[in-house]
Amino acid sequence: MIQALLVMAGLALALGAALGAASVIFRTQGDPLVDKIDAILPQTQCGQCGFPGCKPYATAIAGGEADINQCPPGGDEGVRKLADLLGREFKPLNAEHGVEKPKSVAFIDEATCIGCTLCIQACPVDAIVGAAKQMHTIVAGLCTGCELCIAPCPADCITMEPVRETVESWKWRYPVFELKVEPPVTAPAREAA
Amino acid sequence: MLPRLFSFNGGVKPDPNKGDSTREPIARLPLPPQLVVPLHQHIGGTPRPLVGVGERVLRGQRVGGADGNVSSAVHAPTSGRVIAVESRLMPHASGLSAPAIVIEPDGEDRHVEREAFDWHAASPGEVRDFLRDAGVVGLGGAVFPSHLKLNPGKAGHTDTLVLNGAECEPFITCDDMLMRTEPEGILRGALIMKKMLAARQVLVGIEDNKPEAAAALKAAAAALGDTSLEVVVVPTRYPAGGAKQLIRVLTGIEVPHGSRSTDYGVQCFNVATSLAVFQALEQGEPLIRRIVTVAGNVERPRNFEVAIGTPIGFVFAHAGLKPDTDKLIMGGPMMGMPLPGVDAPVVKATNCLLASSAALFPPPEPELPCIRCGECARACPADLQPFELYWHSRSRNFGRAQEYHLFDCIECGCCAYVCPSHIPLVDYYRYAKSEIWARERDKDAADSARERFEFRNWRAEREKEEKAARLAARSAAKPAAAPAATDGAAPTADAAVDPKKALIEAAMARAKAQKEAVAAKNTAEPDAAQQAQIDEADARRARAAATPDSERTE
Numbered sequence: 001m002i003q004a005l006l007v008m009a010g011l012a013l014a015l016g017a018a019l020g021a022a023s024v025i026f027r028t029q030g031d032p033l034v035d036k037i038d039a040i041l042p043q044t045q046c047g048q049c050g051f052p053g054c055k056p057y058a059t060a061i062a063g064g065e066a067d068i069n070q071c072p073p074g075g076d077e078g079v080r081k082l083a084d085l086l087g088r089e090f091k092p093l094n095a096e097h098g099v100e101k102p103k104s105v106a107f108i109d110e111a112t113c114i115g116c117t118l119c120i121q122a123c124p125v126d127a128i129v130g131a132a133k134q135m136h137t138i139v140a141g142l143c144t145g146c147e148l149c150i151a152p153c154p155a156d157c158i159t160m161e162p163v164r165e166t167v168e169s170w171k172w173r174y175p176v177f178e179l180k181v182e183p184p185v186t187a188p189a190r191e192a193a
Numbered sequence: 194m195l196p197r198l199f200s201f202n203g204g205v206k207p208d209p210n211k212g213d214s215t216r217e218p219i220a221r222l223p224l225p226p227q228l229v230v231p232l233h234q235h236i237g238g239t240p241r242p243l244v245g246v247g248e249r250v251l252r253g254q255r256v257g258g259a260d261g262n263v264s265s266a267v268h269a270p271t272s273g274r275v276i277a278v279e280s281r282l283m284p285h286a287s288g289l290s291a292p293a294i295v296i297e298p299d300g301e302d303r304h305v306e307r308e309a310f311d312w313h314a315a316s317p318g319e320v321r322d323f324l325r326d327a328g329v330v331g332l333g334g335a336v337f338p339s340h341l342k343l344n345p346g347k348a349g350h351t352d353t354l355v356l357n358g359a360e361c362e363p364f365i366t367c368d369d370m371l372m373r374t375e376p377e378g379i380l381r382g383a384l385i386m387k388k389m390l391a392a393r394q395v396l397v398g399i400e401d402n403k404p405e406a407a408a409a410l411k412a413a414a415a416a417l418g419d420t421s422l423e424v425v426v427v428p429t430r431y432p433a434g435g436a437k438q439l440i441r442v443l444t445g446i447e448v449p450h451g452s453r454s455t456d457y458g459v460q461c462f463n464v465a466t467s468l469a470v471f472q473a474l475e476q477g478e479p480l481i482r483r484i485v486t487v488a489g490n491v492e493r494p495r496n497f498e499v500a501i502g503t504p505i506g507f508v509f510a511h512a513g514l515k516p517d518t519d520k521l522i523m524g525g526p527m528m529g530m531p532l533p534g535v536d537a538p539v540v541k542a543t544n545c546l547l548a549s550s551a552a553l554f555p556p557p558e559p560e561l562p563c564i565r566c567g568e569c570a571r572a573c574p575a576d577l578q579p580f581e582l583y584w585h586s587r588s589r590n591f592g593r594a595q596e597y598h599l600f601d602c603i604e605c606g607c608c609a610y611v612c613p614s615h616i617p618l619v620d621y622y623r624y625a626k627s628e629i630w631a632r633e634r635d636k637d638a639a640d641s642a643r644e645r646f647e648f649r650n651w652r653a654e655r656e657k658e659e660k661a662a663r664l665a666a667r668s669a670a671k672p673a674a675a676p677a678a679t680d681g682a683a684p685t686a687d688a689a690v691d692p693k694k695a696l697i698e699a700a701m702a703r704a705k706a707q708k709e710a711v712a713a714k715n716t717a718e719p720d721a722a723q724q725a726q727i728d729e730a731d732a733r734r735a736r737a738a739a740t741p742d743s744e745r746t747e
Contacts, residue, residue, distance in 0.1 A: 042635070042639055055643075124649065125645045126649050142642070144638075165287070166291065167290075169631070170286075170287035172286070172620065172624045172626075172627045173624065175560075177559055
């Protein structure tokens with residue numbers, strides 16, 4: 001009897017120690033769920049979701065503080081991916097946070113720019129180059145289209161330009177079979193026949 | 194000795210339709226009134242324009258410089274004047290425009306001074322750079338820069354160089370006619386490439402429906418007397434001209450998913466590319482012309498030697514486009530793509546210009562549901578499951594489509610050719626591929642944006658820390674410096690205010706001293722002469738003050 005108890009207690013201790021050691025050795029750095037959510041988000045860093053950047057929003061989703069339909073740049077497809085990842089129901093984009101727009105990049109009218117550097121400070125992804133009292137310009141390839149530079153500009157010289165399709169970025173369309181409508185036979189033609 | 198031939202799975206046997214365009218020899222097309230030379234004609238980076246509007250260019254002059262190593266140069270096809278560097282309509286299914294150099298020929302066709310280049314003496318790297326600057330790219334249709342493929346690789350040598358003269362697609366005969374007219378140049382080019390790749394043998398694969406081409410090459414090989422050159426006639430079956438399929442037929446090597454033929458010691462080039470290599474290295478002629486088959490619904494189907502940049506409408510006009518043409522295709526009927534208009538130019542990838550009519554190519558029948566007959570899988574030369582790819586592409590389930598190796602699909606069109614339900618299968622694969630590429634581009638952009646965002650946050654954090662550290666250092670330094678500066682001043686009771694107050698006092702003391710010094714200078718004892726000058730000046734001032742302004746101006 002005592003022997004059996006000792007064996008069981010010993011086993012429990014040994015396994016407990018092994019588990020404890022494993023939890024220390026194989027500790028995960030950060031929250032893997034946050035990283036998975038962050039990988040789905042478009043990294044626009046626009047703050048339309050109400051959080052200062054994509055990572056904080058991902059953290060909020062993982063913590064249950066935010067819903068999955070607050071990211072307009074990600075669009076319905078992004079919501080669908082988040083729903084898949086988190087095993088939740090899909091819901092349409094929350095209009096309070098904005099609507100899905102075609103991808104565009106900011107453009108500085110260089111003749112109007114006064115070189116105040118306010119937009120450079122506002123840009124979350126370092127996509128604007130320039131210096132105080134020097135003309136600024138946007139590196140179009142790096143711009144995420146977050147629109148955060150528009151509000152601070154005192155000269156109103158920043159506009160959003162939609163990204164145009166090029167031969168390289170063009171996509172084959174979904175195949176559809178075109179139904180051709182025969183021109184209707186007019187009444188005189190029928191009479192003639 | 195008859196070499197042993199192998200076979201690939203699947204494939205189809207469409208009607209070759211090659212007779213009409215091989216009746217007459219290659220004709221040299223005259224120069225059009227305007228040449229539109231697109232900068233981006235190959236896989237890789239877009240070349241930088243090297244000429245400006247109004248500049249005179251000579252034939253063979255580089256007008257676009259390779260951007261990085263995975264790129265290739267473009268050249269002026271004739272001498273003339275650059276009248277525009279702007280976006281022009283491209284021969285692409287999208288119907289979009291891309292930057293091009295528009296040249297107005299002057300009719301003199303003066304050649305730029307050829308740079309002497311001895312490829313025998315040059316290092317392999319220099320020869321590759323020369324080919325890149327000569328704009329040599331694969332002319333079989335994929336337009337991959339050739340210099341990148343002419344690298345012997347890690348092993349230091351390649352066993353077999355395969356020259357692709359199979360030309361399996363119906364209607365296209367440009368390689369056939371080129372092999373008949375330029376067999377020696379093609380084989381000489383192959384020997385150059387063989388040397389660059391340190392290859393053991395060269396196998397030229399030609400389908401058995403081109404006996405004249407095979408005979409011409411065999412005669413040329415015998416004349417050259419090189420035993421490593423072997424011309425092999427392979428059975429006609431579409432797509433025997435696919436690189437992986439031809440390598441399989443000639444060597445028996447099946448290149449598995451995810452690896453390249455070079456991993457197995459085989460490299461493959463088109464016969465026209467071989468001639469371009471020969472012309473670039475031995476004759477100093479960059480790639481500025483190519484053979485184009487004009488076939489289909491035209492009066493005089495024929496092969497033309499066309500300057501790159503010639504508008505497609507100009508080419509068709511010489512072949513006599515029939516009025517009932519409903520569609521223009523670049524490439525063959527199996528893999529070709531619809532052309533957006535006749536203004537698009539001939540590019541390095543243009544092997545065939547095909548005019549289609551309702552009689553020649555009846556419009557596609559309505560798409561019916563897939564009945565899972567498996568015909569497509571039997572026809573697939575890449576050993577894929579086309580119906581699985583179709584279902585997943587159709588339902589936009591791109592991850593699953595990739596699991597079925599969507600990117601191993603060579604878009605040969607065999608599956609759609611045999612499909613009893615007339616499903617445009619290749620259109621679905623092209624759609625799925627471009628969607629996947631777009632997603633990858635978006636993901637790369639998002640990853641780089643995340644990196645920059647995180648770096649920016651880290652930088653802001655670091656700047657804050659540095660500022661705090663600077664402030665701490667200054668406030669730590671002040672109490673030590675203060676007693677020395679304000680030696681005589683009485684220390685105030687408040688210890689916290691002390692350094693600041695002391696500093697202010699010191700500054701005020703300095704200002705006072707300065708003021709006194711300035712004042713002292715002015716009131717220094719003047720000698721007699723100075724005193725006289727001062728008096729004189731004072732008198733002038735008094736006079737000036739007494740005289741009204743209006744009188745003083747006179």
